[in-house]
Amino acid sequence: MPDAPASPARGVWGSRVGFVLAAAGSAIGLGNIWRFPYVVGENGGAVFVLIYLGFVFLIGAPVMLGELALGRRTERNPVGAFAAVAPGTLWRFVGLLGVITGVGILSFYGVIAGWTFGYFLKTVSGGFNTIIAQESAAVFDDFVSNWMLSTGLLAAFLVLTALIVWRGVSRGIELMSKILMPMLFFLLAVLAFRSVTLSGAREGLEFYLAPDFSKLRAQTFPTALGQAFFSLSLGMGAMITYGSYIRKREDLVASAGIVCLFDTMIALLAGLIIFPALFHAGLDPASGVGLVFQVLPPLFATLPGGQLFGSAFFLLLTIAALTSTISLLEVPVSYLIDEWKWSRGKAVLVTTLGTALLGVPSALAFGAVGLFSSVPGANVDFLTLMNIVFGNYSLSVGSLLLAVFIGYRWGVAGAAKEIELEGVAFGLRPVWAFLIRFLCPVAVAVIIVYIVLTGNYF
Ligand code: PFF
Secondary structure, rough: OOOOOOOOOOOOOHHHHHHHHHHHHOOOOHHHHHHHHHHHOOOHHHHHHHHHHHHHHHHHHHHHHHHHHHHHHHOOOOOOHHHOOOOOOHHHHHHHHHHHHHHHHHHHHHHHHHHHHHHHHHHOOOOOOOOHHHHHHHHHHHHOOOOOHHHHHHHHHHHHHHHHHHHHHHHHOOOOOOOHHHHHHHHHHHHHHHHHOOOOOHHHHHHHHHHHHHHHHOOOHHHHHHHHEEEEOOOOOHHHHHHOOOOOOOOOOHHHHHHHHHHHHHHHHHHHHHHHHHHHHHOOOOOOHHHHHHHHHHHHHHOHHHHHHHHHHHHHHHHHHHHHHHHHHHHHHHHHHOOOOOOOOEEEEEHHHHHHHHOOOOOOOOOOOOOOOOOOOOOOOOHHHHHHHHHHHHHHHHHHHHHHEEEEEEHHHHHHHHHHHHOOOOOHHHHHHHHHHHHHHHHHHHHHHHHHHOOOOH
C-alpha cells in the first residue's frame, strides 16, 4: 500500500518520532497523574500497583499493538476499520461503542482538565503560596463548588481541544507533544526527589511500594484493568485512529513498547510524588477524585521557588491533558469525516457541542453523592459515575471485543502480516498471538462476568 493517506481530509504523521510522541501524548495525561494515584490510594497501595503493572504488559501492550495494526491496515476510524476487515457484520458496532465512549470520557475528563487549569491560574496568582495540607481539602471543595468557574473552565478547555483537532492531526498534535512531554518528565522527576526527601516519606513509600496482600479485594482487579486501559488510551479506538495516520515503514512493535513504557514510568513517578507527600502531611490516601488537588499545592508551598514551580507543573499537566483530549475528540471526528463525509470543521463543531452538554452535569454536580441512588451500588456523584462507566467498563468491554476480533476474525496471521510489513522483525509474535487470543479475552471476560454476577459495580 502507498504511504499516502486514504483521503485528503485525513492526515499522516510527519515523522516516526512525531507519531510515538503523539501516541505517548494521548496515553500520558490526567490518567497518570490524577487518576493513577487516587485509585492506588483507594485500593490498598502497592498490591494494586503490582496487579496494574501485570495488566499493562500482559494485556495492555498486546491490545495496543492490535489497535495500531488495525488502524494502519485499514487507514480508517474505528467504525470503518472494523467494517473494512469484516464488511456487513455487527463488528462495526464495536467501533461505534468506541466513538460513544470517546465522547463519554471527554465529557468528564474535560472537567478535571478545567480544574487543572484553574489550579494553574490560582498558583500563578499566588493563591497557594501559604497553603497548608490541613486546609487543602476545604480549599478544593470550595473551588469545585463554584459551578460557574467549573463550567467555564470546561468550556474553555473543550474549545482549546477543538481548535487543535480542527487544525488536523499532524500540525496540531505533533508539535505539542514534541516539546512539552520532555518538560513534564523533568518537572516530575524534580518533584519526586523533593517528595521522597520529606520527613515521613518512608511510610508513604511503604504504602506505595511494599505490597500488603491482605489489602487485596475482588474489586482490585477490575479497577486495575480499567486503569491500565484508561491510562494507555485503549479500548475505544484512539490507537486505531492514531494508527491510521502511521506510515507503512514504521515499526509498530517498538512504538507500542515505547508508549507503554513511557506511560508507566510517568504514572509510577506520579505515585512517587503523591504518596510520600501525602503521608508526610497526614492526609487520607483514599480521598478519591480530589486527591492530587489536595496533596500538590501544599507540597509546592514547601519548595523554594514553589510558586514558579507549581505554576509550571499545573500548566504542563493541563497541556498533557490537552494532548489526551485531542485523541479523545479525534475518534468521533474521524468517524464523522470518514463515514458521514462531513467536513472536519462541522465534525469538530458538532462533537464539541455535544460533549460540552454532556459534561455540564459532571461540572455542576461534583460531590453531589446520592443523585443516582437508583443505580445499584452507585453511591457516587455524576462525574465519578461517568468515570467508572466509561473510563473502566466501557474500555474493558471494548478491549475484550477488540482482542476477540483480532484473534479470531481478522486472525493473528493477518494482523502479523501488517505488523511485519517492510521486513520489521516480530520475534514476539507467538507470545503476542497467545496473549491476544487467550489471555486478554479470558482475563477480561472473567472480570466482567464476576462483576455482573456479584453486582459489585463500584
Ligand atoms: N490515556 C489518557 C490519560 O491517561 O489521561 C486518557 C485517555 C485518552 C483514555 C484517550 C482513552 C483514550 F482513548
